[in-house]
Amino acid sequence: MTNPLVPLSPETHDIVLDLVYATCNNIAGKQIYERDLCLLHRDAELCLRKAVQLAAKAGCKLKIFDAFRPHEAQVELWETALDKLYVADPQVGSNHTRGTAVDLTLVDSMGKELDMGTDFDHMTSLSHHFSDLVSPQAQANRTLLLNIMEQAGFQHLPHEWWHYELPMQANHTLIDSAHLGSLNPMQQK
Numbered sequence: 001m002t003n004p005l006v007p008l009s010p011e012t013h014d015i016v017l018d019l020v021y022a023t024c025n026n027i028a029g030k031q032i033y034e035r036d037l038c039l040l041h042r043d044a045e046l047c048l049r050k051a052v053q054l055a056a057k058a059g060c061k062l063k064i065f066d067a068f069r070p071h072e073a074q075v076e077l078w079e080t081a082l083d084k085l086y087v088a089d090p091q092v093g094s095n096h097t098r099g100t101a102v103d104l105t106l107v108d109s110m111g112k113e114l115d116m117g118t119d120f121d122h123m124t125s126l127s128h129h130f131s132d133l134v135s136p137q138a139q140a141n142r143t144l145l146l147n148i149m150e151q152a153g154f155q156h157l158p159h160e161w162w163h164y165e166l167p168m169q170a171n172h173t174l175i176d177s178a179h180l181g182s183l184n185p186m187q188q189k
C-alpha cells in the first residue's frame with residue numbers, strides 16, 4: 001500500500017504548527033506523539049492549501065493543533081476522555097486516523113490566536129458551533145474559520161469549533177500506522 005499521507009510544515013504550507021499531542025499540554029496531560037510530525041491525506045492536503053489562501057485573504061494564518069492521528073494515539077485519547085461525545089471510539093475509527101480531519105484555529109498577522117471563546121479540546125457545550133454562550137466576537141471568529149474551511153471543501157462537526165474533515169469518509173480508509181515507516185509520529189527517529 002502506498003502511503004497517502006503528506007507532511008505539512010510552516011515552510012511548505014505557510015501555516016503555524018502547535019501539535020499539542022507532541023507535548024504534555026493536552027487533555028491526556030502527557031506526550032502522546034514521539035515526534036511533532038503533522039500529516040494529512042493528500043486529498044485533505046489539497047483542500048488545506050485552498051484554506052491557507054482563503055485565510056490569507058482575511059489577513060490570517062491557519063494554526064494546526066492536530067491532523068493525522070495513529071490508531072494507538074486514538075486509543076490513548078479515548079481512554080483519557082471523560083466525555084466520549086468529543087472523542088471517536090477507536091473501534092469505529094476517527095477521521096483523524098483516515099488522515100482526512102484537522103483541528104485548527106486562526107492567528108492574526110502578529111501570530112496571535114483569534115478569540116474563539118474556548119481553548120482547543122474544551123469539552124463542554126461552549127465549544128459547540130453557533131453557541132450563543134460565547135461572545136459575539138468569538139462567534140464571528142468561529143464563523144470566519146467555518147467559511148474558510150467550508151469554501152476549501154471541508155465540513156464541520158456540531159460539537160467542536162476547531163474540527164474540520166472531508167465529506168464522504170467512506171471513500172477513505174483508516175490508515176494502518178504499520179505502513180507509515182519513518183512517517184509514524186508515534187515512533188522516535
Ligand SMILES: [Zn+2]
Nearest residue numbers: 101102103163
Ligand atoms: Zn478533530
